[in-house]
Amino acid sequence: MKNALKTIACTLVALIVLDVLAALVLVGPAPASLKTFFNYGRSVPGKIAQWKANPDLRGNLLNVSWLPDLMDLSAEQAAARPAGDEPVVHTYGMSFVVRITDAAQKARPDLQLAHRGGPGAPPNFTYAAFLKDRENRRPGDVAVLGILSYSVGAMGSFSNRTWVFEQPSPFTYPIFLPDGDGGLREIEPVVETLEQEMSLEDDPDLAGRWYDQLRDQDRVFAPAAFDLSWLDISPFARLVRRSLAQGDIAGRKAEIIARPEDGTMPYAEVLRRMITSFNAIAREDGQIPIVLLVQGRDPVDPDLKALLKPWLEEEGYPYLATADHQSPRDPRAFLPDGHYQPDIDARFGQAFLEVLDRARQETPPAR
Amino acid sequence: MLFSQLDFWYFFAVVFLLYLVLPFRWQNRMLLVASYVFYGAWDWRFLGLIAFSTVVDYLVGLSLARTSDETRRRHLLTISMVTNLGLLGVFKYFNFFIGSFVALADGMGMSVSIPVLYIVLPVGISFYTFQTMSYTIDVYRRELEPAKNFFDFALFVAFFPQLVAGPIERASNLLPEIMRPRTVTWEGISRGAVLCLIGLIKKVVVADAISPTVDTVYGMENPTGAAVAVGTWLFALQIYCDFSGYTDIARGVAKMMGFGLMRNFAQPYFATNPQEFWRRWHISLSTWLRDYLYISLGGNRQGKRRTQVNLMATMVLGGLWHGAAWNFVLWGGYQGALLVLHRQFFGRRRGSGEGERRRLLHWGGRLLLILAYFQVTCYGWLLFRAQSWEQIADFTARLATIRLSDFANLPLPGLPFPAITGILLVLFWDIATEASGKVRFYESWPAPVRGLLWAVLIYAFAFGATTTPSAFIYFQF
Structure with a gap:
């Protein structure tokens, strides 16, 4: 027993020494990639606090994609848009949607684009952006609703901060759930603006209500990602947190994905209702709605084509499913960061133009 | 669970x-x-x-x-x-x-x-x-x-x-x-904990991290020969770390409670021939097949030809034990053929004279033999991992026409840094075990050095612990 205790003591001492050395290396000469790797394990409040304290920090996502800011920008652009201008293609999505429509614009330079998106934004963000941007679109415009397979599992979330642990962009969005009348019930987040986010440290009441809402209503919220921020001082604790938080989040997402119709977030039904509403509103406003189903490379993501294509066909809603034009199972189709290769995006862009032209023929411009 | x-x-x-x-x-x-x-x-x-x-x-x-x-x-x-x-x-x-x-x-x-x-x-x-x-x-x-x-x-x-x-x-x-x-002792608990730790590193840090790259290669429609080679080398590592990692944890957990389960792996990729490989790989199955199947069929007591038939039959059935698919049968047949050929050309005495050969072979020569036999083993893993006859034929043809220049431009995601750390640690562990001839080579080390080793292993595990745990490959068997 004496020997065992001696070994345990030596192990603990060595662990502490290693941890202190790692901490010193990380504040000093470590390569940037290693620093980033260890930063991934900081708590979400720890990462956000770092960004607040150092706005120039590389990879700072603090002021990215807040919906009110996006809408302000959109309103400014709409106000500056001359009457009788060419129709604009308004995209509501994420980088994938931007890349595809940019590729379409490359093939057809007169295409006017206006992007409203967030990194990896889930459908509840894109749909909320579409709703809030209604005043800024005109008859004859095109509205593109982007749905990314990777973020469908996060439809029960208020913010990327709860489900993208490594890069928790704090921008927020509502959660939509089916109501009893075939529509959607909207739950607004307690924190809706960057200003509110910045005031959290000085407003314990707001911070408390926000934490309670995330804990109680966000279906992907993992306590390991948020609690005990003071442990961020230890690189070892960051590694442990990263593992626990990632595992917990992935488990929660997997539970949601496994039950598309009857789980705590019946995302298949919510998506169908969102798309129905999207089409109805756009058509009511004399616009052309196009749904863009983007299948990412991760095989655990829901198969959007299988989930929605038959229904979209049945309803006659214009759509583009990337999986119709490129198998997501071919790794050569992707860049290392997970986006599609430029030539594949060009192919999607061409397909988008075909869908757009077809939709325009079926739904003549309202002007 | x-x-x-x-x-x-x-x-x-x-x-x-x-x-x-x-x-x-x-x-x-x-x-x-x-x-x-x-x-x-x-x-x-x-x-x-x-x-x-x-x-x-x-x-x-x-x-x-x-x-x-x-x-x-x-x-x-x-x-x-x-x-x-x-x-x-x-x-x-x-x-x-x-x-x-x-x-x-x-x-x-x-x-x-x-x-x-x-x-x-x-x-x-x-x-x-x-x-x-x-x-x-x-x-x-x-x-x-x-x-x-x-x-x-x-x-x-x-x-x-x-x-x-x-x-x-x-x-x-x-x-x-x-x-x-049984008696629960500090010694048993610490030995068990070490087994669990090294098993978790093998499984979580190495096997789970390698798995997506292997899946990528075996899901590709037109991979280059180099991609097939790299994917198969990685699968060899994956299946070893996955399965022996499971065994290490099983033995470690049992050891803490005072049970001594049998050793199932003995640095299998340091084998230089098929006979040696099967004394090192999945030992509990290979000895089961030897004692209850091969010997029951007559073993080597009924002449050369019958011995060869017995070996083939044992290995084919051993392959089928792994799963209800023809590629497992083919893999078993491949292993049987290797054993038969080895027995035919090198004889039983020479094949089993590991100590003698060790003395005869310079370490450099042994290293070359190890590397060469590893390729032979890997081709077996290709048969094991492939999803269809067509894929076996296609991948084999691609390996036959492999170009060195393709290695410079692999269409595969790089391995994460923690996985590389894990691979190096597992390699160190196996080399230290092999070189010392002791499973617990570390017990003769002074306590501070042992403490440092455990701390490094714990750190490495935390470093590489990934997001979603994957099921162990051998669960399906």
Whole structure:
């Protein structure tokens, strides 16, 4: 027993020494990639606090994609848009949607684009952006609703901060759930603006209500990602947190994905209702709605084509499913960061133009 | 409940605490209940299969001891074999044989329609049926006294650390451990903890991190020869770290409770020939096949030709044991052919004279042989991992026309840094074990150095712990 205790003591001492050395290396000469790797394990409040304290920090996502800011920008652009201008293609999505429509614009330079998106934004963000941007679109415009397979599992979330642990962009969005009348019930987040986010440290009441809402209503919220921020001082604790938080989040997402119709977030039904509403509103406003189903490379993501294509066909809603034009199972189709290769995006862009032209023929411009 | 999930460690913490406070007899009953809970967490419906197999073999064992009538003894053995092989046949091989028969009939121009049963494969069925069969055969051969206490025997069949992926324990080893009081010691706990830690590094840091790259290669339609080679090398690492990692954790958990499970791997990729490989890889299966199949077929006692047939038959059936698919049969045939060829050209004495050869071969020569035989092993893994005959043919052709320049431009994601760290640690561990000839090479080191080693291992594990735990590959067998 004496020997065992001696070994345990030596192990603990060595662990502490290693941890202190790692901490010193990380504040000093470590390569940037290693620093980033260890930063991934900081708590979400720890990462956000770092960004607040150092706005120039590389990879700072603090002021990215807040919906009110996006809408302000959109309103400014709409106000500056001359009457009788060419129709604009308004995209509501994420980088994938931007890349595809940019590729379409490359093939057809007169295409006017206006992007409203967030990194990896889930459908509840894109749909909320579409709703809030209604005043800024005109008859004859095109509205593109982007749905990314990777973020469908996060439809029960208020913010990327709860489900993208490594890069928790704090921008927020509502959660939509089916109501009893075939529509959607909207739950607004307690924190809706960057200003509110910045005031959290000085407003314990707001911070408390926000934490309670995330804990109680966000279906992907993992306590390991948020609690005990003071442990961020230890690189070892960051590694442990990263593992626990990632595992917990992935488990929660997997539970949601496994039950598309009857789980705590019946995302298949919510998506169908969102798309129905999207089409109805756009058509009511004399616009052309196009749904863009983007299948990412991760095989655990829901198969959007299988989930929605038959229904979209049945309803006659214009759509583009990337999986119709490129198998997501071919790794050569992707860049290392997970986006599609430029030539594949060009192919999607061409397909988008075909869908757009077809939709325009079926739904003549309202002007 | 996977060893690499926190759920298992919560479960084990409760079991271990109960184990510490309970008296010996109650320890065994608690372990039996825990084992059934562990298995039931995967699918409680299949608990009945284990219970059925247990009752049949327990009764057969007792009956075998009570009679000296050889005819009756053979009948009793037959009952056990039919029961266990019948369970395997229905749950593991039924659809395979039906499907193969239909395909054969189609090939001969006959239209046959036989309904396919949608049967879920009970996890670990091949492991526990082989374990109970070895018990009955040993009792039949009068090499083992039957278990008198039903609960002890039931625990032997269902002991949770090795229930779903081995090692396939012999009754002569595990039953006495179950039947005698055991002592929990600091030494056992620390040795067990080390095994668990190195097992977790193998599984979580290496195997799970490599898995997506391997899946990518084996999911590609037109990979380059270089991609096939790299994917297959990585699969060799993956399957070793996955399976031996499981075994290490199983042995570690058992060791903490005072059980000594058999070693299942002995640095298999340091083998220089097929005979040596099979003395190092999945030892509990290879010795099972040797003792209960190869020797029963006559072994090497009936001439050269018959020995070759016995070797081939043993390895083909060993391949089929892994799964109900023709590529496993092909892999078994490949391994059998290697053994036959090795025996033919190098002879038995030379093949088994590892120590002698070690003296003869310069370390550089041995290293070259190791690297060369690793490629031979890897081709076997290609057969094992491939998803179809077409893929085997396609990948083989691509390997045959491999271009070195393709290695510079691999269309594969790079391995994460923690995985590379893990691979280096596993390599260090195996080299240290091989070079010292001691499984616990570290025990002669001073406490501070040992402490540093454990700290590095703990840090490495935390460094590489990934997001979603994957199931162990051998669960499906």
